[in-house]
Amino acid sequence: MCAVKDPTSLESGCTIIPENRWKKDPLFSCCCNLFIKDILDLRPYPSGSQECVFVYKNHPIRWVTTMGIIVKAEEKAKFHIYAVDDGTGVISCVCWKPKEDFNLRSNGEDGAQSLIERMENWHLEQLSCLEIGDLVNIRGKLIIYREMKQISAFSYGKVVDPSHTLEVRGMQDQVLRYTSVYDNPLKSTEHSGIKDQGTEGIKSMEGISQEVAEKILLVSTREKYQNFHLYELETVPDIYKVCCQPCEEFINGKENGEKSPPSEQIALALKNGVKHLLEKGHIFKSKRDRGLLHLTTANKDLRDVTCRILRAECRKQEYINGCQFQHLYNNIKTRTDFQYLTHSAMRNLLNSLEEQGLVISCNNYQFLPVR
Amino acid sequence: MSSFSSTNIPPVAEICHIHEDIFSQERKHTKRIRIIGRLQEKDINRHTVVLTSPVTQPNVKHSSVKVCVKLIYPFEARLGSLYETIVEVLQPEEDGNLHAHTWRCMDGLDIIMYYKGIQMRREYFSQQNINQAVPDTG
Numbered sequence: 001m002c003a004v005k006d007p008t009s010l011e012s013g014c015t016i017i018p019e020n021r022w023k024k025d026p027l028f029s030c031c032c033n034l035f036i037k038d039i040l041d042l043r044p045y046p047s048g049s050q051e052c053v054f055v056y057k058n059h060p061i062r063w064v065t066t067m068g069i070i071v072k073a074e075e076k077a078k079f080h081i082y083a084v085d086d087g088t089g090v091i092s093c094v095c096w097k098p099k100e101d102f103n104l105r106s107n108g109e110d111g112a113q114s115l116i117e118r119m120e121n122w123h124l125e126q127l128s129c130l131e132i133g134d135l136v137n138i139r140g141k142l143i144i145y146r147e148m149k150q151i152s153a154f155s156y157g158k159v160v161d162p163s164h165t166l167e168v169r170g171m172q173d174q175v176l177r178y179t180s181v182y183d184n185p186l187k188s189t190e191h192s193g194i195k196d197q198g199t200e201g202i203k204s205m206e207g208i209s210q211e212v213a214e215k216i217l218l219v220s221t222r223e224k225y226q227n228f229h230l231y232e233l234e235t236v237p238d239i240y241k242v243c244c245q246p247c248e249e250f251i252n253g254k255e256n257g258e259k260s261p262p263s264e265q266i267a268l269a270l271k272n273g274v275k276h277l278l279e280k281g282h283i284f285k286s287k288r289d290r291g292l293l294h295l296t297t298a299n300k301d302l303r304d305v306t307c308r309i310l311r312a313e314c315r316k317q318e319y320i321n322g323c324q325f326q327h328l329y330n331n332i333k334t335r336t337d338f339q340y341l342t343h344s345a346m347r348n349l350l351n352s353l354e355e356q357g358l359v360i361s362c363n364n365y366q367f368l369p370v371r
Numbered sequence: 372m373s374s375f376s377s378t379n380i381p382p383v384a385e386i387c388h389i390h391e392d393i394f395s396q397e398r399k400h401t402k403r404i405r406i407i408g409r410l411q412e413k414d415i416n417r418h419t420v421v422l423t424s425p426v427t428q429p430n431v432k433h434s435s436v437k438v439c440v441k442l443i444y445p446f447e448a449r450l451g452s453l454y455e456t457i458v459e460v461l462q463p464e465e466d467g468n469l470h471a472h473t474w475r476c477m478d479g480l481d482i483i484m485y486y487k488g489i490q491m492r493r494e495y496f497s498q499q500n501i502n503q504a505v506p507d508t509g
Binding site: 036069071072083085087089090092132133162163164165168171172174175178 | 379380381382383384385386405457472473474475477479480481484485487488489491492495
């Protein structure tokens with residue numbers, strides 16, 4: 001005896017997509033043409049806090065569209081309820097009536113008023129023309145009302161097609177959509193940039209760039225570099241090795257790592273790694289030599305200039321209790337060599353001087369030199 | 372807002388062909404079916420019509436069905452036209468008739484493409500059943 005698995009449940013091999021990545025799935029933003037029997041079997045998405053988002057394979061579904069025959073109809077004051085049958089299941093659809101107070105009425109010419117009235121009457125005729133046995137196309141949001149699924153329609157209408165091609169083509173296209181789109185689970189990547197199933201070791205460019213930045217700092221500190229050019233980093237074996245890791249943006253569908261990584265990957269990884277270090281203030285650019293990058297805490301000239309300016313300013317009456325950060329920063333930036341020094345680099349430098357015992361930080365982000 | 376309760380919603384109407392055995396063991400639990408047929412005869416006094424299969428099938432036992440259209444109002448039908456109807460399958464011992472709940476003219480339909488669409492659906496569902504069947508380990 002065999003048990004039949006629920007096709008809409010999360011199968012093994014389908015990872016749950018976190019809620020902040022649902023927008024990357026195109027099915028989340030479109031009306032999915034599912035069979036009604038599958039719509040009725042949908043369950044709420046496990047990782048979601050939003051109501052009325054359901055799971056098919058691991059796709060988040062909120063809007064659906066269906067074409068079927070009306071098998072039951074009921075009219076209420078503000079809406080119609082239709083039970084629609086597509087041959088696989090029956091679902092009830094709530095179709096709201098248009099508002100009676102039509103704000104576009106003009107008080108002017110008779111021609112404009114009669115046109116609006118004719119449009120209203122035509123629309124109401126269309127609504128009242130939906131009867132049992134009519135083929136309708138309904139698009140709407142899937143909701144749960146009193147523990148039953150129903151479609152709250154935002155678009156509905158009778159299918160008027162003398163040759164019935166829409167209906168026949170719709171049946172065939174629906175099966176094709178299932179095989180090509182709906183039944184293929186969405187693959188997810190973790191935030192660290194590493195793929196979680198079957199493709200271990202492949203990282204995103206963001207992950208590789210961060211590793212390159214850390215490696216550059218490590219090598220610079222170990223080898224006691226004071227400055228470097230971008231192109232010189234490629235010649236360092238440790239840094240080059242990190243750049244050559246398999247990257248998901250550059251992988252060409254080949255699973256073995258025999259092919260060497262493209263030069264664009266290495267250049268991009270180094271460029272992004274250096275960008276990270278600039279943003280965090282570990283390095284700063286040189287004014288005289290544009291390609292030269294200086295390490296903030298290893299630059300002796302910068303250290304000496306900072307200490308000298310601090311001692312000079314703290315002799316003045318207004319800075320006797322300490323020189324403020326912004327004043328010190330503005331003074332240092334007047335020097336030609338340090339015009340490209342950033343705030344974060346300045347902070348790193350002052351922290352480093354304090355660790356060495358050359359500077360003391362006071363209240364209100366002020367600094368005093370140690371005499 | 373309101374909705375139909377689970378008891379009010381009509382059962383699903385499975386799409387069938389007239390030449391298939393409607394009262395077979397496979398469809399023992401089917402309460403409603405949807406069929407397409409060409410109108411061959413109509414009896415206004417008894418409110419019955421005879422629908423024949425739109426595609427001639429050699430060596431086929433069931434090529435026509437008798438349908439009671441008492442519930443269809445207004446009932447308009449032309450002999451020779453193609454119609455689609457959702458019928459309720461009652462027990463054959465009672466009157467052998469299928470009672471129609473909906474009636475739709477399908478003149479202009481490409482019947483071969485329609486049958487192809489139904490065949491694609493059935494193949495997809497049978498493939499899904501094969502993929503989802505989990506062998507019992509007990």
